[in-house]
Amino acid sequence: MNGDLIKKMYREFGISDKVIEMSSRIEKELKERFDAVDAVAEYNQMKVLKAFRRNQVSEAHLGTSTGYGYNDIGRDTLEQVYADVFHTESALVRAQITCGTHALTVALAGNLRPGDEIFSPVGLPYDTLQGVIGIRKEKGSLAEYGVSYAQADLKSDGSFDYEAIKAGINGRTRLVTIQRSKGYASRPTLSVEAIGELISFVKKIKPDVICMVDNCYGEFVETIEPSDVGADMVVGSLIKNPGGGLAPIGGYICGKKEYVDNAAYRLTAPGLGRELGASLGVNPAFYQGLFLAPAVTAAALKGAIFAARLYESLGFKVIPNGTEERYDIIQAVELGRPEYLEAFCRGIQYAAPVDSHVTPEPWDMPGYDSKVIMAAGTFVSGASIELSADGPLRAPYTAFFQGGLTYAHAKLGIMMSLQKLCEEDDSVMP
Ligand SMILES: *Cc1c(COP(=O)(O)O)cnc(C)c1O
Secondary structure, eight states, rough: OHHHHHHHHHTTTOOHHHHHHHHHHHHHHHHHHHHHHHHHHHHHHHHHHHHHHTTTTTTTGGGGOOTTTTOOHHHHHHHHHHHHTTSSSSEEEEEEESSSSHHHHHHHHHHTTTTOOEETTTOOEEEEEHHTTTSSTTTOOGGTTTOEEEOOOOOSOOOOHHHHHHHHHHHEEEEEEEEEETSSSSOOOOOHHHHHHHHHHHHHHTTOOOOEEEEETTTTTSSSGGGGGGGGGEETTTTTTGGGOOOOOOOOEEEOHHHHHHHHHSSTTTGGGGGOOOTTTOOHHHHHHHHHHHHHHHHHHHHHHHHHHHHTTTTTESEEEEESSSSSOOOOEOOOOOOHHHHHHHHOOOOOOSTTOOOOOOBTTTTTTOOOEEEEEEESOOSSSSEEEEESSSSSOEEEEEEEHHHHHHHHHHHHHHHHHHHHHHTSSO
């Protein structure tokens, strides 16, 4: 393939030679890094296929059910495939799970009773979970049902505060919630290995406590999952990594049979549990999405690494930085100025497959204390495994971005973001 042809195409997108040349230089430096990401994807692709083969996934499983959804073999087999991929006894993978927050809510509410306490050894959980637990007052929170909450913060260097954890676990502690990804907080994302060490420590203090991991954004980034290192439940969203960009909705809970069953009684109704829940035509997308998930996650990761190195080399602070190990697909770039953040998001939007003609504007989003700007031109509304970016309009004007169904698209989006930044201020790139 003639490199000039590719260049010509980038120029047609309005990208300057300066940006094109810098990007190709950065990309060349990343070869080893990308090879390592591809090796993880290769392993995970086989892990997924092994589960498909073991469960003899066949055409009959791609069918659908309606109404009560009794005996949906496609749905039930898919759940066994998930259980095999995550090496758990059981799994609940449903279109009726609205989003990641709902999956976590069902896992918590199904397994907690009045008087129980939830303990987080990794600081405050994700924003929406704070409302679910009742750390932030919300109607219907677990706090209203008599479930209390306690936490131990991470130390300032990001490590576990074992003393505080030991002190925080008491007779009422029934469930320990561990968030793998930093989400939009400033702490580091946890490696699966670190999660394993934390779980061992917790289980030594209290062997019968349920260890639940919020696995959002972490699936398939490593060759092992938290369920491989002792987690009793791992929970996540299908419009992030494991849906592979194809799942139009859904969430999963994988873990010990008893805990997954308890969650199912909460998702549908006591006494009904997992027997009900029509798949409404989503089975093919769930299977094919899981099949693609390792490759899609790798594409998103490569995009994040490319962006980190590109922006880092221009002097911006990036988290994680261009060389450190990664345990989720989120990339933060501190842009320092509101007009830079807006330009960055414009670039991501202009490279999108859907709504590339619209210009994102900052708006007053409910629940935020400053305006927020979002760039997303996704096939599945709000899907963050597809290339998307957002950031609050307040110092240090950080763009959080993630996703990219293909590396070529993630790369184009990031090059476009830099192009828009240069158009805003040509001193960005000397
Ligand atoms: C995305 C996410 C969730 C759930 O978010 P939804 O928007 O409800 O899908 C929970 N925890 C973390 C760490 C996340 O990244």
